[in-house]
Amino acid sequence: MINFQYLRADTQKKAIDALAKDASAQFIAGGTNLVDLMKKGVTSPQRIVDITHLPLKQIEKVPGYTRIGSLALNSEVAEHELIKNNHPLLSLALQAGASPQLRNMATVGGNIMQRTRCTYFYDTEMPCNKRIPGSGCGALQGYNRMHAIFGASDKCIAVHPSDMCVALVALDAKVLVSGPKGNRRIEFEDFHRLPGNDAAKDNVLQQGELITGIEIPDHPFTKNIHYLKIRDRASYAFALISVAATLDIQNNVIQDVRLAMGGVAHKPWRLPAAEEFLKGKKVSEEIFREAAKIAMNGSKAYEHNAFKLKMAPAAIIESLKIAAKLD
Amino acid sequence: MENKLKEPFMPPIDRVDGKLKVTGAAKYSAEYNIPQMAYGVMVGSSIAKGIILSMDTKAAENAPGVLGVITPFNIEKPAGYNIETSGNISATKKGFNVFDDKLIRFSGQPIAIVMADSYERALHAATLIKVNYKKDSFQTNLEKAIPVVKPLEGNAFKDYTRGDVNAWKTAPVKIEAEYNIPIEVHNPMELHAITVHWETPDKVLVYEKTQSLMDTQEKIMELFGLKKENVHIITKFIGGAFGSAFNVWPHAVAALIGAKQINKPLKVVLSRDQMFMNVGYRPQSIQKISIGAQPDGKITGINHEAISMTASYQEFTEGIVNVSRMLYDIPNVFTRYKIYPMDLSLPTWMRGPGETTGAYALECAIDELAHALKMDPLKLRLLNYSDTDLEKQRPYSSKYLKEAFEIGSEKIGWNDRHPEPRSMPEGDWLAGYGMGSGVFIGWRGGAQVGARFTADGKLLLQSAVTDMGPGTATAMTKLAAETFGISPDKIVFEMGDSSLPPGIMQGGSGTTSSLGTTVNNATLSLKKKLFELVKNKAVFHTETIHDVKFEDVVFENGQMMLSSDHTRKMSYSDILESAGLDNIEFIEETKGFNNVDYSTYAYAAHFVKVLVHPATGVIKMEKIVSAVDGGTIVNDKTARSQIIGGVVGGIGMALMEEGVVDNRYGRWVNNNFADYHVPVNADVPHIEALFVNKPDPILNPMGSKGIGEVAMVGFAAAVANAVFHATGKRIRALPITPDKII
Numbered sequence A: 001m002i003n004f005q006y007l008r009a010d011t012q013k014k015a016i017d018a019l020a021k022d023a024s025a026q027f028i029a030g031g032t033n034l035v036d037l038m039k040k041g042v043t044s045p046q047r048i049v050d051i052t053h054l055p056l057k058q059i060e061k062v063p064g065y066t067r068i069g070s071l072a073l074n075s076e077v078a079e080h081e082l083i084k085n086n087h088p089l090l091s092l093a094l095q096a097g098a099s100p101q102l103r104n105m106a107t108v109g110g111n112i113m114q115r116t117r118c119t120y121f122y123d124t125e126m127p128c129n130k131r132i133p134g135s136g137c138g139a140l141q142g143y144n145r146m147h148a149i150f151g152a153s154d155k156c157i158a159v160h161p162s163d164m165c166v167a168l169v170a171l172d173a174k175v176l177v178s179g180p181k182g183n184r185r186i187e188f189e190d191f192h193r194l195p196g197n198d199a200a201k202d203n204v205l206q207q208g209e210l211i212t213g214i215e216i217p218d219h220p221f222t223k224n225i226h227y228l229k230i231r232d233r234a235s236y237a238f239a240l241i242s243v244a245a246t247l248d249i250q251n252n253v254i255q256d257v258r259l260a261m262g263g264v265a266h267k268p269w270r271l272p273a274a275e276e277f278l279k280g281k282k283v284s285e286e287i288f289r290e291a292a293k294i295a296m297n298g299s300k301a302y303e304h305n306a307f308k309l310k311m312a313p314a315a316i317i318e319s320l321k322i323a324a325k326l327d
Numbered sequence B: 001m002e003n004k005l006k007e008p009f010m011p012p013i014d015r016v017d018g019k020l021k022v023t024g025a026a027k028y029s030a031e032y033n034i035p036q037m038a039y040g041v042m043v044g045s046s047i048a049k050g051i052i053l054s055m056d057t058k059a060a061e062n063a064p065g066v067l068g069v070i071t072p073f074n075i076e077k078p079a080g081y082n083i084e085t086s087g088n089i090s091a092t093k094k095g096f097n098v099f100d101d102k103l104i105r106f107s108g109q110p111i112a113i114v115m116a117d118s119y120e121r122a123l124h125a126a127t128l129i130k131v132n133y134k135k136d137s138f139q140t141n142l143e144k145a146i147p148v149v150k151p152l153e154g155n156a157f158k159d160y161t162r163g164d165v166n167a168w169k170t171a172p173v174k175i176e177a178e179y180n181i182p183i184e185v186h187n188p189m190e191l192h193a194i195t196v197h198w199e200t201p202d203k204v205l206v207y208e209k210t211q212s213l214m215d216t217q218e219k220i221m222e223l224f225g226l227k228k229e230n231v232h233i234i235t236k237f238i239g240g241a242f243g244s245a246f247n248v249w250p251h252a253v254a255a256l257i258g259a260k261q262i263n264k265p266l267k268v269v270l271s272r273d274q275m276f277m278n279v280g281y282r283p284q285s286i287q288k289i290s291i292g293a294q295p296d297g298k299i300t301g302i303n304h305e306a307i308s309m310t311a312s313y314q315e316f317t318e319g320i321v322n323v324s325r326m327l328y329d330i331p332n333v334f335t336r337y338k339i340y341p342m343d344l345s346l347p348t349w350m351r352g353p354g355e356t357t358g359a360y361a362l363e364c365a366i367d368e369l370a371h372a373l374k375m376d377p378l379k380l381r382l383l384n385y386s387d388t389d390l391e392k393q394r395p396y397s398s399k400y401l402k403e404a405f406e407i408g409s410e411k412i413g414w415n416d417r418h419p420e421p422r423s424m425p426e427g428d429w430l431a432g433y434g435m436g437s438g439v440f441i442g443w444r445g446g447a448q449v450g451a452r453f454t455a456d457g458k459l460l461l462q463s464a465v466t467d468m469g470p471g472t473a474t475a476m477t478k479l480a481a482e483t484f485g486i487s488p489d490k491i492v493f494e495m496g497d498s499s500l501p502p503g504i505m506q507g508g509s510g511t512t513s514s515l516g517t518t519v520n521n522a523t524l525s526l527k528k529k530l531f532e533l534v535k536n537k538a539v540f541h542t543e544t545i546h547d548v549k550f551e552d553v554v555f556e557n558g559q560m561m562l563s564s565d566h567t568r569k570m571s572y573s574d575i576l577e578s579a580g581l582d583n584i585e586f587i588e589e590t591k592g593f594n595n596v597d598y599s600t601y602a603y604a605a606h607f608v609k610v611l612v613h614p615a616t617g618v619i620k621m622e623k624i625v626s627a628v629d630g631g632t633i634v635n636d637k638t639a640r641s642q643i644i645g646g647v648v649g650g651i652g653m654a655l656m657e658e659g660v661v662d663n664r665y666g667r668w669v670n671n672n673f674a675d676y677h678v679p680v681n682a683d684v685p686h687i688e689a690l691f692v693n694k695p696d697p698i699l700n701p702m703g704s705k706g707i708g709e710v711a712m713v714g715f716a717a718a719v720a721n722a723v724f725h726a727t728g729k730r731i732r733a734l735p736i737t738p739d740k741i742i
């Protein structure tokens, strides 16, 4: 840990300016991820800009959307009536993450921006392209039980650890961003990226850009929903596999469906081909099995995570079954 | 007159230090602050084996607030500092003496201590040290070591044979299986911490996390050539240890040396990741068990071979295979135990050391045999129940495992289970029942207790022992109250300070047996002293009793009275007053007990019900009943907590704990609480802890045999057996994580 400057931003503009002018500056919100990384020496910002005093905590309904400020706490969002009624999938996913203490500190923006939990990323004595580009991927031939089965490259096989983001990508959320060059609205699907040749970059946010909030478009998915999280203990563990599943069922026919997985890729992993397949079909365990098979196209395992190739489809089927109340 | 606990027993009491603990008033070793105190941070090696060619500490030394940096290159050995490294000591007996040489023996080995005026400054300066190593090839993979590394030799590794070693092979029914347990780490909540204050150059005050004040004191005396009265160790509270706090570990020695060098009090607290490689762990093991039996279930022979590990620089052994020699009535037995020196840090005792490892394999194998015989595993255990210790050829002083089986199986509803594997679906889940038995030796060591009874009716007891959580002061308070006949709130049990009369280490389930005996004897002595003071008083003389004997009186409710006439009595306070005394004060000493005629063991019968989700591999502990024969239970409330703690440790062992080393670097990859999983509340159902509660007639006057270790022994097997019953899948490598189920 090195000495750093602490700056509290009282306006959005000051916050953005502070980062835009200084490449070694970072925002701090709940601090539950950033402070750990600083203590471990994984990241050493020379200046941290506290954004928690910005007025970005609202949770509100606007025509066509629900808008959630980036500083709304994970626990507030999970328990908010608006969210529980209109976006129950998001509530479930949030409640599956971390612990109550952490959710009381963690913010929506921080959750989106949280870094991977790959142990090679965390140990500064180990190689990691995400931490030190060019140093190699420690996990590729190392202990990779928690790692990706989709979209990885030989530069990085880490996964994005968030539960919340799995629900948000399933719900077609948008990320609202404000930066030195103005405002942007980014599709959630496009926000996080695959590692490719540049593992250091988790997402498309530019230095100086601030996440101000998210928008979730209105949708019919309030009844048949499930967030299944498989982990090594009953609570307070990251997902081995998680599946967000939600269906719009009319007369036993699937009108629309959203499916996304966590714990499998460098980004929250939407399953468009499986969704396409399910649309218009009658609800049955058989078609869920088919869909799970389709979802697994292109998957690839490493030494310690081959079990995910079995666990992932099982989890998709299970989550769809529970969402469809097929039991 | 013996001072036995008698029915009706006194009701259990609350923890005497409970309030201090839950309000944060209890002070742990890292919480002592001494004026002028500095903070030390340990620096670990980043390679697993080799030699340090050079270290650049300039930047660290010049960093703000830094008071000193000690490395193998600049260490100034304090006067009197004395370590045995020369001579003909074999490599695995040499040990590791911090900063004594430039060799690297394991990744994370302490190679420097950085001391500064604040923790943060020390921590930062520690990152500035640059090290230049020459790397050597190393071995941290036990499986790979077996064919190429020579196992250690010596008495601890002699094969044990009883009868015909081939008996199991020729039996009509037999099973053979291999069981694996990975490295497990104690990971107590409280980090290891030491605060050192050299009051004069040859007198030191040490706040240290230790399970043994006496051993810690002696080791520091030896290391620094100090007089006993000049080494003062204080350990008022311990936030868990599980066996990790016996040794004076390298960081503690570094703190002692460092404080001396900078001539300031110094505090060193390990970080969580340092806890994985600096204070021991349960070594990995690979066990092969073969059992042969008659079709009726009578076991004819068993062969139990265990392979485990130690550090390259020091031997650590534990009795992994011993349990197979005595738990069952088996005429033909062969056991073998080998350990391989590895380029890892030193393992150490961890809850139920040896037995926990061995009983996991044995009790799974017994379950496998029951399945092969198509027999109820409980019936099989009863059929092969041992009534005498066949290994040591002597009777048990007491054994109530049968009774434990009975109350445990009854409570869980063992007989209502459907015996076929995978035959008890509950919705999408598969239910399964499993059992495992545990055993751990009961023993008694010597201990001293200071006693001071004052005219205001208060009793102060003092002993140099520590309490890592079982509630030693509580149990001793209750015991003294019960045997002396006064209310527990009149008693203070003071401990955690080496200047008190020497007690006993806390470990091996021996504290209550050893210390309790001395407390028991102390209250007996006290009663005798009170008796002597007033035996000639008229109040104790009747028409029939002229010469009152100690046997003629009883001590209850703070009063001595004639057994035959309770109206003839004197309160303890009046006795002192009548004798013109303010107090009675003495030191009670009891020697250890050499148990030669009997074998004494505590037993546990663990029963569990699990639910397994076959599609996703998720396992839920649904019901747990652990019935324990620990002899007389001194204080039921704290005893139950011990069983609960042991069982939670067992859940971790069975389902989630696994220390992972990346063998390419010889370096830990999951040395933190996010990646090394221990159970959280959501993993733990209600735990029913039951006690047989019958006295052992031999070991000690209380009749207690110890319970802390046995609480964990055999538990992981119960879970593994339940998973088999639920799914039909035998998972022989712990932990049983979801990926192994699907």
Ligand SMILES: Cc1cc2nc3c(=O)[nH]c(=O)nc-3n(C[C@H](O)[C@H](O)[C@H](O)COP(=O)(O)OP(=O)(O)OC[C@H]3O[C@@H](n4cnc5c(N)ncnc54)[C@H](O)[C@@H]3O)c2cc1C
Binding pocket: A026, A027, A028, A029, A030, A031, A032, A033, A034, A035, A036, A051, A070, A071, A074, A096, A097, A098, A099, A102, A105, A106, A107, A108, A109, A110, A111, A112, A113, A114, A115, A161, A162, A163, A164, A209, A210, A211, A212, A236, A237, A238, A239, B674
């Ligand atoms: C022990 C533990 C267990 C956990 N388990 C889970 C789990 O099971 N599931 C799960 O999903 N998560 C889990 N988490 C992670 C947790 O969700 C994140 O730490 C949290 O969401 C981060 O939010 P924060 O506000 O504290 O972010 P901070 O730590 O303050 O910031 C994190 C990053 O986001 C950046 N940032 C923050 N806000 C903004 C913004 N508005 N715009 C741009 N950048 C921003 C910061 O600069 C920093 O780089 C766990 C964390 C811990 C410590």
